[in-house]
Every structure is written in C-alpha cells, then in structure tokens.
Amino acid sequence: MPNKDKSTKFGSDRAPASSVVASVEVAKNEKDLGAMVAVSIDGNEIKVPFGTTILDAAKKLNIKIPTLCHHEDLKVAGVCRVCVVEVEGQRTLQAACAYPITSPMTIKTYSSKVRKARRHNLDLMLKHHVGECYSCFRNNNCELQSLAKEYGVDFYRFGHDTEPHHEIDRSSYSVVRDMNKCIQCRRCVRTCIDLQEVGVLEAVNRGPDLDIATFADMPLGEVVCINCGQCINRCPTGALRANDPSDEIWAAIEDPSKHVVIQTAPSPRAAIGECFGLPAGTSVTRELNTAMRRCGFDKVFDTNFTADLTIMEEATELLIRLKKALVDKEQVAFPQFTSCSPGWVKYLEHFYPEYIDCLSSCKSPQQMFGSIIKTWYAETAGIHPKDIVTVALMPCSAKKFECNRPEMQDSGYKDVDYGLTSRELAQMIQEAGLDLPNLPHSDFDDPIGEATGAGLIFGATGGVMEAALRTAVEIVTGVKTEKIFENLDIIPVRGFEGVKYMEIKVPAAGPVPPILSKALGGLKDFSFLKGATLKVAVAHGTANAKKIMEDIKAGGKFSECHFIEFMACPGGCLGGGGQPIPTSPEIREARTRAIYAEEKTLYSRKSHENPTIDRIYKEFLNDGPCGHKSHKLLHTHYIKRGNKIV
Amino acid sequence: MSKTEKKLVIFSDLDVEKALKNALQKSRPDIIGEVRDSGLKGRGGAGFPTAVKWNLAAAAQGERKFVICNADEGEPGTFKDRVLLTDYADQLIAGMVLAAYAIGSKDGIIYLRAEYTYLRKDLEATIEKMRGKKMLGKRILGKDGFEFDVHIHMGSGAYICGEETALIESLEGHRGEPRNRPPFPVTVGYLGCPTSVNNVETFITALHIVEKGAKWFKTFGTEKSTGSKLFSVSGDCEKPGVYELPMGITIKKLLETVGGEDAKAVQVGGASGTCVPRKDFDRAIAYEDVSTGGSIIVFGQQRDMLQVAINFMEFFCEESCGQCTPCRLGTETLLEGLDLLDEGKCSLKHLRELCSLGETMQLSSKCGLGQSAPNAFLSIVENFKSEIFDTRCSCR
C-alpha cells in the first residue's frame, strides 16, 4: 500500500493513520447550547455530551455492551460487529463503539435481534479460529473465549476448522504470530500504525481471504518491527504472544551444574499481581522475591541497581558531552537520547539512523546487569561465568531481542541468557503451585540487590529523566537536589502527556567530585554551566517519539534540548509489551501510582547515594564512570539499520 | 446497445450552456429548493434525497468543500453511467458545476471506474472544452466570485470503491474500505472536508430539473419516486440496452418494452438487489416498492436459479472489502451453503440457519455491500425454494 497520508501534524509519509477513522468531536463544556443529549438505553435515561459513543454512554449507566475490535487506546474500527445495538427508528443495527450520539435516541442493547446478530458474528469468527483453549496462553484471559461463553456458544453453527491454515511465525526473538487464532479485529494493526507509528502490520486481501500480514508477508524477524509487543497486549486472542523461554529456564534451574540468577526490572513487581487476581496497582516486590526463590532461582537481584549504575554512567556521559561542547568547543551530538528502551533503540536505528550519535552509548540496565553478573559477581562469588545463567525478568518483549544482539557479549559470554516477561514468570509461579499474593516476604540478594528509589521509577515514563536529574543537578550545583525540587519530586517530567518538556536553570556550580574527575579531564568545578538553562524532554510510545524526532529534524525547540528520555511503550515500561493483559490508561496509571508510592519507602531516592554503586566503582570499575572498564562492559554501539527492506 | 426513442428527462434536449447560465442567475437556496420540490433521489442506488444532501453540504462548516462524481459503476448488469459518460459528459460536468455552486465548492473530482480508462481521454477533452467556454475555471460564465474545476481520478478496480466512504478512502490513498457513519461525507468527507458524492445520473438529472422545473419533472414517475430513470437491461431478452423509463413502471411493462415477457424472474438492482419471480411482475420499480440503481437482469425459463444465486454470492465473496465480520465471513458461509444445496446436502434446518444469518448480515454489516449481499440469496430461497431445494435435496 502506498503511504500517502501527509495529514499528521509532523508530516512524515512513513506510516499512514489507519484508514478506519471517523470521529465526531465530543462536546467539552456541558453548559454549551446543545452540548448534552438525552438518550434512553434499555429504559434508563441519561444525558451525555454531544458526540459520546453509545458504548461510552452505556458504560455510564453500568450497562455492559460486548466488544472485540474496540480498545480504549486505539482509534475506532467498528469491524467486529459484536457491539451492535438497536437504535429506534433505524433500519440496521449500529456499532455501539463507533456510533456518536448527536441527537436524542432510544437504544436497546440486548433485544432478540441484537443477541442473534452477536451470536452469529461470534459463530462466524469461530469458523476459522484454529486453536485449543487448554493449550493457549490466553486461556481464561481471552476476549473471544469469554464472549463465546457469555453468548452461549454450544456448537459451531457454521463449522469450525481444525487444521491450521497458517504457519506459526517464530522468526522474531520477541513476538510469535499464530495467525490461526486471528479474528481480524485489527487491533494489532491499529496499535502498530497509530499508537506506535511503526507500521509493519497491515490488512491484506479482501473478503474471506483477508489476512493480517507483515510488510510483503515477510517473517516478523526480518521487517522493521521494533519488538515493542504493544500489539500483543492489545490482541484479544492468543494470536500474538511473546517468545516464551520458560522451558529453557526450567531446564537450567534443574541442571545442577548451572547457577541461575534472575534480575528483576522495576515494572513487573507493580503489575504481576494482576495475573493473580490482584487489582492493578498492587505492588508485590517482596512476595515476588520469595516466589522466584521457590521456583529455584539461585540468586534474586534487583535490576534497579544497574538502573542506578545507568544513571551514573549516563549522567557522566551527558556532562562529558556538555564539557566537550562548552569548554573544549568540540563538535558533539546533542541532544543525548536515553538508550534503555530496546524498542526505542531499534526504532531509531530503523527510522532515524542519522541520529545514532545522539543515543547514549550506555547499555540498558538489563544488559549492564548481565555483564556485571558474569564478571564482577562471578569473580566475587567464585563461580565460572560459563556456569552462570542470567535471566532478566522484564516488562518488555523487546528485551528478548536486546539480549540476543550479537554485540551483547562483553563478559565473554552471552551477557543475558533469557529475557522473561512478567506474564511468563506468572505462568512459572503458577506452575510451581505458588500463591503469589500470600507468600511470605523476602529481600533481594546481596551484593547487587541494593537499589534506590531513583532506580525504581525507571519503570514510569519520565522516571529515567527524573532519576538522572536528581543526580545530575546535585553533582553540578553542589546543592542537595531536594533543596531545588521539593520532596525530590520533579513533577513536570511525570504524567501521561505524550511529550513532556522542562527547563532547569543551573543556579550554582559545585566542585567536580573525585569520582568524575578523570572522566571530565581534570575539570575543577562546573562553573561552565552556571546560569545555563538545561533543557530536557520526555516521550513515551514511539508515535510520540516520532513527534520529537520530526521536530528535531525541522530544527524546532526539541533540537535545542540537552537530554531526552524516550520509551517505546505508552506509559513507559509499566505499559511494556510483556506486562499482564489487558492494558488501559487506568491500569497503567494504577501501576504508576504503585511505583511512586513504593519509591517513598526506600532508604534513598538518588542513585549516587547507593552504597553498592560506591563499592563497585572502588572495587571493580575502578577508573570511574565512563572509564575504560565501564566502557568495555557497560557501553555499547548501534547499527544504522534504515527502513528499506530488500 | 439501444437507447429508447422516447425522450423523457435525461435524454430530452438541453442547451447545456444556456441551462448553466440560467442556473447561475438563481440564488443557491433557490437551486436546492427546486431540486427539493422535484423530489429527486440519488440515482446511485441508495436513493437518498439529493436536495437534503446538498443542503447539508452547503450548511456544513469547512474551508474547502468537494463535489465528487461517483462514476465507479460496478454493480453487475449496470452500464447506464457509461452511456452518459460517453455521450453526455458535458451535461455531467455542468451538473457538477451546478452542485458546486449550490453547496459552495471549488473542487470537483470524477472518480472513474478503472475499466472505463478508455473514456478518460474524451472526458478530459470535454473538460478542456468547457474550460474554454468558461463553464469551468474562474468566474464561470461571468459569475463573479464563482470558480470551480474538475479533475479525473481513476478507480482502483474494486466494486466496494463505489461505496461513497470507501471511494473517499481510496481517493486519500488508503485501502478502499468504508468508514463508520456518522459522520457522513457531507460533514466529514474527502480530506475531512464537507463532500457531496453523487452519481453521474443524479448530476445530469438535477441540471435538467433546474432548467425545466420541478413541476415538469414530476409529470413523470410516482408520488414517492418522481421523474424518470435510466435502466441497464441485460440478460434473457430481445432488446437489452439502456432505457429511460418513468419511475414506478411495473416489471411487466418493462419486460414488454425490452422483449422479455417470457421471463422466469427478474433481478432488480443488480447483485445487491432482489430477485422478483414471475408471480410478482405486477410490482413497480420504485423506491417504495422494488428499488434499483439501474440494473435489470432478466432470467429466462431455462435459467437455473441456484446457479444464479451462486454467481451473485461469488461476486460478493470477491468484492467484500473483508473489514467486518458479518460480510467477510457471512458471504463465504452463504456461498458454502449454496454449494451444499447444489450437492443436495443442505438440510432444511441449516438452510433456515443460513437465512437467519442473511438477516444478521443485513442488520449488522458495516456498509451497504454486506447489508445487501444476502438479498439475492434470500429472495431466491424464498421464491424458488422448490426448485433449489426440494428437487435436489435427498435429506428432506
């Protein structure tokens, strides 16, 4: 398909807005003339703002209308037709998810016509749905399965295929596509095109032959997919899932010659409880530690430690860039971009390869941890790195791709052996018969289980920026950050605004701390920054990242930024492609609240105050942040991939 | 191909330049008022009152507005627009100018069926000629502040692109798939601007109406279906071709005109229309009875009605855009059912279920294609059940 849509504000022709758009603007002010419209739904009266969909109006009345192709995060499609309702005076049924109320109307949501149509449409979808619930990872958490139950599907009226008609695409390190289970709802297409603006998935062919396919029907591993897994989180069925390594992990655990270490990212702990029936936003950090130990992991470490380490390295890198530019008057690439989100990194490599020098050379916390485990930890624990298996519990599907990047072997071995998602660990815990919410609490293992609140908030959008600022501001000004930002809360970078921007005036210049003096070439103090205005920005979801990138290309205000945090997933890692399903703005908000609340309970909220950080730079990375050793183990390089597929 | 000798509306004489000049003397509301009084309904098939559409487009807020001529003529058995595009292109373009004037548009697009590419050169010559005569461009026929021009956009070869919102999607460079409605194109259309999409015949008819008066137009047709209309007649008859006939004509009368008195059934409205059996030939072709965008297919006594149903359903399986469930899989399921019938393996129970599914398709499909795809199936099952079921099925 040619991509001719130039209507997006930042006007790139790479991915079209999905073609099924139709919107009526919803009235904003209730008091405006004609802003409120009276409707009656199943005999209940309500007034709703002009333009509200029937579905949303029904929600206000606690009337449930079933949906399949609708998703709160996505544009309206109106294609599955299970949400149809009867509108008095209209010849045909209307899709509740797509029908804007603009005049008073009477609606029936479960008349016999409606029930019959829904059942028929379900029966039709089940015709070619080849899958067996008991062998499907969405069993008990599948929208198609639930609807089949709700609508009493007791036999297949129009037949039911048993032979698969598609080969399962396992070419990607991150996402497995089993199109035999696909019901063509196009949520994945809308996710990839509209939410992420990557655009590798599209509907091809017409009529009964319609399929959801990758560009030129190539294996997913070979197209410009960034592995974000956002499509997985929004698929109503088991057609999309992450590449599950749990069998290999179980095997390693059961192999007595292997020392299996798991590191856990900040986001899974705030979400995995959802897989055990806990409400979104219930943090289960210490129960989870126990669960992992009982599953058989030999050591349970906290990735937040390397998040702290990332802050040290990345803040130092930023200061080095600033010094080069302002003191040494050298040409350096600005803004510096964060590099902890592998989906974002691949996005940049594909679509903006000319900006590769802006990417921080720091590895992500996951990969830093991998090399630290197989070097420092191996050394101190006296275990040969070949016998260590590192597992990374991540909220992310792209982490699976990242740990398989060929350059990620700086320890001499594969730094991280397996990326495991929150969902997959939940499955392992269930397999082990553990009741996560009711397990006793336990702590992370030493020595690298110690982390600060700064590391923890990496999970939220704006978290990396906030953590970096807490450290950078204190180092540069010599003033405690909490004196500048009340309670250490840097509010402007928090929240779900797609693109956030902030300016900070540097009020004072502190001395260069000894740990950085080598990296900064013997500089005595930061007076070169005094009075300067530091400009930073934050974007989450690659569609928002694209907005910033296009602005930078056009020489707009973001091109003057010094540091920008990018996360591939909407909501940051808490909304990652490996997190429990379903996802919605409310769920991501609840998880975020949990993380910020937990942060307040930690002994410190600034990365440089982590005592183990001090120790590692004394004992192991002894030429300091961005020094020779850390460059070898903690930094990396990138590939200009481009988006031409041959 | 023969045309009727009788000249009613469309084939009646008209001095295009004079008609346009006269029209531009009138006020915009007067033009829409005249069309309203005439009772003209869209000739593209859906039968939506043209004046209402133009009025909505005129009233809609928008910096730009578009007038689009739907010349995608893809309904099986329809070829009346082709005749108009070939011989009456100047009237069509003048009709578009009229619509543009009425709604306040500067941009016109003719969405031309891919198979009609051979007509493009002549159409472009006509457009050029009309520019020369100041019937297109700036200050049309001396009217201050009124400018309008037309360009041609080639269709993509899909039947669904004749559906107006799919047509707009296709114009915008997307997959030709219908949009959710509301909002309708008159408020949010091409490039998000108010857009009036009309059939070729609608534009021409409107031009005649504004020139000769609503009253004159209403001397033809019935109260609810005013005026006359073009019919593309094909199938088992002596004189297939394009006919202009008054609305409300009975099928019987029509068959007499075209030499098909002997017919077993008549498909009114193409694949998406209804199959009318001989016993119902007294029914009228009109919006209030059996309606059509122009296609009339005559089936002689020797026709196998099951095969007819199969052919139509194959057409829909091919042409469904595949977007929505009831149409994507309903068409396929009905076709499978027809094949079962053909093999004598369809139980009565299953046949009933299929008819019920047909109703679901009519009720819950997203656009007119899926909503009308089961029409032929349902009317053939209803009217020819003994032929297609009793004589074949072993498992009664």
Ligand SMILES: Cc1cc2nc3c(=O)[nH]c(=O)nc-3n(C[C@H](O)[C@H](O)[C@H](O)COP(=O)(O)O)c2cc1C
């Ligand atoms: C599947 C489908 C195909 C259609 N094809 C055509 C077509 O080829 N030409 C046409 O004028 N209208 C076609 N229509 C009707 C248009 O959607 C639209 O109603 C019409 O162009 C409006 O013009 P009118 O008001 O002048 O009839 C089609 C509708 C559907 C649902």
Ligand code: SF4
């Ligand atoms: S996708 Fe849903 S319905 Fe299909 S096999 Fe899996 S759980 Fe069952």
Ligand code: SF4
């Ligand atoms: S993983 Fe992300 S980039 Fe890849 S197909 Fe899914 S949404 Fe698109």
Ligand code: SF4
């Ligand atoms: S893969 Fe999943 S989300 Fe995508 S169309 Fe199929 S069922 Fe829907």
Ligand code: SF4
């Ligand atoms: S009814 Fe058919 S043609 Fe129309 S939108 Fe649905 S699938 Fe497409």
Ligand code: FES
């Ligand atoms: S949920 Fe409304 S059509 Fe799918």
